[in-house]
Amino acid sequence: MDMSEEVLQQASPGLIPGSGTARAAKPTRLSPSFVSWLQAGPMMLVFLAFFLIPLVFVVIVSFWDYNEYQLLPAFSGRGYTDTFEGCIAQLPDLCTIGKTYLKTLKLCFLVWAMTLFIGFWVAYFLAFHVKSKTWQMGLSLLCTIPFWTSNVIRMIAWIPLLGRNGLVNSGLIKTGLINHPVEWLLFSEFSVVLALVHLFTFFMVVPIFNSMVRIDKSLIEAAYDAGATGFQTLVNVIIPLAKPGIVIGSIFVITIVMGDFITIGVMGGQQIAAAGKIIETRVNALQFPAAAANAVILLIITFLIITMMSRIVDIKKEL
Amino acid sequence: MKEGRPRSFYVLAIFFAAYTLFLYGPMIAIYVLSFQGPQGGLTFPMNGVSTFWIAKLFQGTGIVDLGAAFRRSLLLGVIVMIVTVVLSVAAGMAFRRKFKAQSILFYSAIASLIVPSIITSLGISLEFRIIDDLIKAHWNENFETSMGLLTSGLGAHLTWTLPFGLLIMFAIFNRFDPRLEEAARDLGATPWQAFRHVVLPIILPSVIGIGLFGFTLSWDELARSSQAIGAVNTLPLDLQGLTTTVTNPDIYALGTVISAVSFTVISLALGTIHVLNKRQAAKGSDAGKGLV
Numbered sequence: 388m389d390m391s392e393e394v395l396q397q398a399s400p401g402l403i404p405g406s407g408t409a410r411a412a413k414p415t416r417l418s419p420s421f422v423s424w425l426q427a428g429p430m431m432l433v434f435l436a437f438f439l440i441p442l443v444f445v446v447i448v449s450f451w452d453y454n455e456y457q458l459l460p461a462f463s464g465r466g467y468t469d470t471f472e473g474c475i476a477q478l479p480d481l482c483t484i485g486k487t488y489l490k491t492l493k494l495c496f497l498v499w500a501m502t503l504f505i506g507f508w509v510a511y512f513l514a515f516h517v518k519s520k521t522w523q524m525g526l527s528l529l530c531t532i533p534f535w536t537s538n539v540i541r542m543i544a545w546i547p548l549l550g551r552n553g554l555v556n557s558g559l560i561k562t563g564l565i566n567h568p569v570e571w572l573l574f575s576e577f578s579v580v581l582a583l584v585h586l587f588t589f590f591m592v593v594p595i596f597n598s599m600v601r602i603d604k605s606l607i608e609a610a611y612d613a614g615a616t617g618f619q620t621l622v623n624v625i626i627p628l629a630k631p632g633i634v635i636g637s638i639f640v641i642t643i644v645m646g647d648f649i650t651i652g653v654m655g656g657q658q659i660a661a662a663g664k665i666i667e668t669r670v671n672a673l674q675f676p677a678a679a680a681n682a683v684i685l686l687i688i689t690f691l692i693i694t695m696m697s698r699i700v701d702i703k704k705e706l
Numbered sequence: 707m708k709e710g711r712p713r714s715f716y717v718l719a720i721f722f723a724a725y726t727l728f729l730y731g732p733m734i735a736i737y738v739l740s741f742q743g744p745q746g747g748l749t750f751p752m753n754g755v756s757t758f759w760i761a762k763l764f765q766g767t768g769i770v771d772l773g774a775a776f777r778r779s780l781l782l783g784v785i786v787m788i789v790t791v792v793l794s795v796a797a798g799m800a801f802r803r804k805f806k807a808q809s810i811l812f813y814s815a816i817a818s819l820i821v822p823s824i825i826t827s828l829g830i831s832l833e834f835r836i837i838d839d840l841i842k843a844h845w846n847e848n849f850e851t852s853m854g855l856l857t858s859g860l861g862a863h864l865t866w867t868l869p870f871g872l873l874i875m876f877a878i879f880n881r882f883d884p885r886l887e888e889a890a891r892d893l894g895a896t897p898w899q900a901f902r903h904v905v906l907p908i909i910l911p912s913v914i915g916i917g918l919f920g921f922t923l924s925w926d927e928l929a930r931s932s933q934a935i936g937a938v939n940t941l942p943l944d945l946q947g948l949t950t951t952v953t954n955p956d957i958y959a960l961g962t963v964i965s966a967v968s969f970t971v972i973s974l975a976l977g978t979i980h981v982l983n984k985r986q987a988a989k990g991s992d993a994g995k996g997l998v
Contacts, residue, residue, distance in 0.1 A: 422897070423805035430797040430868055431807065434814040437861030441829025442821070448832050458835070509725050512718040516711075526722070528976075533729050535922040536968045539945045540961040544732035547739055547749045554735075554750055585728065617714065638820060646822020649928055653949050663824045670933055675832060682825045689822060 445686075449679035458675050466680030470665075484665070488688070491662040494576065494651070495644045498583040502640050503633065505584070506591025510632070511625075513592075514599035515607075527596070534589045542582050542653045549573040549581075574656030582654040587643055591636035598632030599625070634699050641696075645689050662688075737965070740958035748955065759959035772941075772960065779941040780967075782855055782863065783925040789860075790867040790920030795913060798875025799901070802884075812872075819869040823929030826865055830934040834858045853936035862934040863924045870923065871916045878912045908986070911979040918975035922968055 417425075452463035474482035481489065509530065517523045533541065548554045549572040556568040571577055602625065610620040626633075648663030662685050669678035739746070743754020763772045801808065818826070834853040841849045852858075886908065890900040906913075928942045935943065941964055948957050 423800045426796040426800035430793045444832040445829045537926040642820045
C-alpha cells in the first residue's frame with residue numbers, strides 16, 4: 388500500500404475498493420429541497436425561538452400595562468408615555484430620554500470616529516505593508532486574540548492604569564505635570580470611550596482588512612504609474628474600494644455602542660445614562676413594559692442608522 | 707516599483723505596535739497584579755509577589771462561589787460550542803444550494819448579530835416569563851420557572867454564536883472546490899460519505915475555528931446572559947457584579963483565571979488547526995499519483 392492509499396484508507400475507509408460500503412448505499416435518496424430544510428431547519432428554529440419570537444414579545448409587551456411588581460396584559464401606552472414623560476412640557480429643554488439619547492449618540496460618534504481611524508490604519512498596514520502571508524496571519528491573530536477573551540476583564544484592566552493612584556496619575560505627578568491625581572481618568576465619559584475603543588476596534592479591523600486584501604494590487608500600481616501621489620491613491624483608489632468594509636465595520640461598532648450598557652456601566656461607575664442602560668434600569672425595577680418600550684425605540688433608531696448605512700453598500704454581496 | 711520599504715511602512719509599523727500595546731498592555735497589567743502579595747492593593751506598585759489571591763479563589767473563602775460558577779460557565783460553553791459547530795456546518799451545507807427561506811435565515815442571522823444584545827436578552831426573558839405565566843395559569847400552579855442556564859441561557863448564547871458560525875461557513879465554502887465532492891460522487895459515494903470522507907476532512911481546521919468562536923464567545927458572554935440566564939450566574943456575570951464592590955486583588959485573580967481558560971482553549975484550537983493544516987499540506991494532495 389503506497390503512501391497516498393494509506394492516507395485515504397485512514398481518512399475514508401469507505402472509499403477503498405473492496406470495503407464495498409459505497410456500493411451498498413441505500414437506493415432511496417431524499418429530495419434536495421428536503422435535505423436543505425433538514426440542514427438549515429435547526430438553525431432557523433433557534434433564531435425563531437430565541438430571536439424572532441422574543442423580538443415580537445418585546446413589541447407586544449411594550450404596549451402592556453404594569454404596576455409595581457407585575458405585568459398586566461392589557462393594552463396601554465404607559466410604557467411609552469412614561470418614557471417620554473415631560474418631553475413636551477419641558478420644551479425647549481430636552482427631557483431625560485432626549486438627553487440620554489443625545490449622550491448615547493455622542494459616545495457613539497466618538498467611538499465610531501476613533502475605531503474607524505485606528506481600524507483603518509491597522510487594516511491598511513496589515514493588507515498593504517505586510518508582504519509575507521505568515522506574518523500577515525500572525526499579526527492578524529495578534530489583533531484577534533483579545534477578542535476571544537473576556538470584555539469585563541479588558542475593562543477592569545484599565546483600573547490599575549487610570550485609577551486615582553494608577554500608573555497614569557502617579558506618572559504625571561512624578562513628572563511634575565500635575566500636583567493632584569486627575570479624577571476624570573476613570574469612571575467618566577473618557578474612560579467609557581477609551582474602553583469601547585479598546586474593546587471594539589477589532590470589529591472595524593476585520594471587515595476593512597477583508598475589503599483591502601481583495602483590492603487588486605495592479606490597480607494601485609496603475610495609479611502610481613499614472614502619476615498619482617500616495618495620498619491621491621489612498622483617497623481615489625483604496626478608500627472607495629475599502630468602502631464596503633468600512634460600512635460593515637461601522638454598522639457593527641455603532642450598533643454595539645448604541646445598545647451597550649455593560650461598558651458604560653462598569654467604566655462609567657454606573658453613573659452615566661445611555662440608551663441601553665435605561666432598559667437595564669427599567670428591568671431591574673421590574674417595569675417590563677417600559678423596558679420593552681425603550682427597547683423598541685432603541686431598535687427603531689438602530690434600524691434607521693443601519694438602513695441609512697446599507698444604502699451605501701449591499702451587505703449580502705460583500706460576504 | 708519601489709526600492710526598499712517606503713517611509714509610510716515605518717510610520718504605520720509604529721502605529722501598529724502602539725495599537726498592540728494598547729490592546730495587550732492593560733490586560734498584562736492585571737495578570738501581573740493578580741500575583742500581588744497578601745497586603746497588595748488594586749494598583750501598582752506590587753506589594754510582594756504571591757499566589758495568595760488566586761489560591762483564595764479556589765479555597766472558596768473568597769468573594770464568589772467560584773467553583774459553581776466556573777462549572778456552569780464551562781458546561782454552557784461546551785454545549786454552546788457543540789451546538790454551534792453542528793448547526794453551522796449543517797446550515798453552511800444548505801447554503802451551497804438554493805433553497806426557500808434562504809434569505810430569511812441569512813437576514814435572521816445578520817439581524818441577530820447586530821440587534822443590540824440587551825434587546826435580545828430582554829425579549830428572551832419576556833418570552834420565558836410569559837411561558838411561565840401560561841404554565842402557572844393552565845397546568846401547574848406551583849411551577850417555578852422555565853428560565854435557566856440550559857434553556858433561556860443556552861438560547862441567548864446561540865443567538866450570538868450561530869451568526870459567527872454561519873459567516874465562517876460562508877467564508878469556507880467560498881474557497882471550497884466543489885469538484886472534489888463531485889469526484890467523490892462519481893466514485894459512487896453517497897452524499898453522506900462524500901461529506902464525511904471528503905468535505906469534512908478538508909473543512910475541519912475551519913470547523914475547529916467555529917468551535918473556538920462558539921466556546922470563547924459563550925465563555926465571555928455577558929450582555930445577552932444578563933436578563934436571560936435565570937437565577938444563577940455565569941462567571942463573567944459574577945465578575946461584573948464584583949466591579950462595583952471589590953477593593954482588593956481578588957477581582958484580578960478571577961480575571962486571570964478566566965483568561966487562563968480562554969488562552970488554554972485558544973492555544974488548543976490554534977494548535978489543532980495548525981497540525982491539521984500541516985497534515986493536509988503534507989499528505990492531503992495526491993493529485994496525479996493515481997488515486998486508489
